[in-house]
Amino acid sequence: MQDMQISEGEPAGLRERKRQRTRETIARVALELFDRQGFQETTIPQIAEAADVSPRTVSAYFPHKEDLAFPDVDAEFDALEARMRDRPAEETAVAALRAWIGSWLEDGDVSAIQRQTRHRVIRADDDLRAYEHRFTLRARQVIAAAIARDLGVPPGDLEPRMAAAATLTVFEVLGEDHETAEPAEALAVVDRALLFIDGGISALR
Amino acid sequence: MQDMQISEGEPAGLRERKRQRTRETIARVALELFDRQGFQETTIPQIAEAADVSPRTVSAYFPHKEDLAFPDVDAEFDALEARMRDRPAEETAVAALRAWIGSWLEDGDVSAIQRQTRHRVIRADDDLRAYEHRFTLRARQVIAAAIARDLGVPPGDLEPRMAAAATLTVFEVLGEDHETAEPAEALAVVDRALLFIDGGISALR
C-alpha cells in the first residue's frame, strides 16, 4: 500500500510509470487550480475533471485534499532521513541538513516555478499552513535524532529536541521571505540561521 | 459579532452570563468526550446531546470542531497582546513573556486538571496538533513585534521574527514534557529555554 520508494532512479514496470504519471498529473492540475482560485474554492470534482480521472481516484491517491499541496513530501523526507542517517562520522547534523537543503533546492524533478507556486498556495491558506505542521513534526524527530548523535545523548533529551525544533522553525521563517528562491542566496540565509542555532546550543552548555 | 472581550472582570447582563455558561458547558463536555473516546471518534451530535443543546448550536459557538479543544485561546491571546504592549520600557520582551506564562499557569479560570486534559487530548490527535499551529502563528507576530521593539528594528525584520519563532517552538517542545504541569517547575524550564533564545540572538550580532 505504501508508495515503496525505489532507490534506483528509473521506474520498474509500465504499471508503475503510468501510476506515477497519473499521480503527477493530478497534483499538477490541482496546484494550478489552487493557485488560480484558492484552495478552499477548488473542489475535488473540479480537480478530477481537469486531470481526466474520477473524483474517487483523486481521493485514492490523496486521502486528504490537503495532501494535493504536498505531493512529494514523503519521498523528500525519506531522502532527508537517509541523508542524516548515512552521513560520515565527521559531518555534523547541521552540516548534513544544510547539504540536504542544497540538493533539495536543485532537485530537477520539481521546477523552481512549481516550488514557488506551491509556496504561494500554502501561504495563502490557513488550513494548508496548519497542515504543513504535520511534516514539521516529522522532520523534528529526524533532526533531533541526528543532533542527539552529535552531542552523544539520547534522542529523547531536551537539548537535541529543542535545537531541532528551533532549527526547523528558523528555516520556516526564512522561507517566508523567499518568494523567489535562488539556491545560492537561499543557502546564504540558511547559514545565518545556523548561526542562531549554534549560538543557542552553546548557550545551553 | 466578535466576542468583544470586556476588560472588566464581571459580566454585563443576564444574557451574556447565560451565553458564557452555555459555551463553557459545551467545551467542557466536549473535552471530556475527546479524552475518553478520542477527537475523531467523537461526533458533534454526541457533544450536543451531552451538553443538552442542538448540534447546530455547537457549530454556532465553535465554527470548527477543532475549536472545541481551544475554547479560551482568543482571550488568552488578547491578554498576551496587552501584556506585551503595555509592558514598562525597561522590561524586555522575553521577561514580559515569562511573566505572562506565569500568570497563565496560575489562571484560576482553568483548573490544572483541565489544562492537563486539554494538553493530552491535543497531543493525541494529529489534526489538533496541526490546528494548534494557527495560534502559534498568531503568537509569533505578537512576540516578534515585542522583540523588534527591544532591538529597535522594524517588526518585519528577520531577526525578531526568527527569535520569536524559535522562542515559541522551544516552549512547544518544553510543553511536551509536561503532563503534570507545576508552575514553579515549569517556569524553571522556561528559563532554560530563554537561555537558548538569548544565545541565539546574541550569536546573530
Add this chain to the structure above:
DNA sequence: CGAATTATTGCAGATCATGCAAGTTTGCAT
C-alpha cells in the same frame, strides 16, 4: 407592556472522506 435585539433550533445543500464491489488494465508465467 410592547418592540427590538439576540439566541436557539431545524432544515437543506455543499463538500470531503471511506468502504465496498464491479469492471478494467497490466504483469507474468506457461
Add this chain to the structure above:
DNA sequence: ATGCAAACTTGCATGATCTGCAATAATTCG
C-alpha cells in the same frame, strides 16, 4: 499468445462537518 492473478479505476452509498436561512423563543430596553 494466452490466461490467470494482481492492481488500478470507478461508481455508489454512507457518514460527518460546515454554512446559510428562516422560524421560534428568550432577553433587553424604552
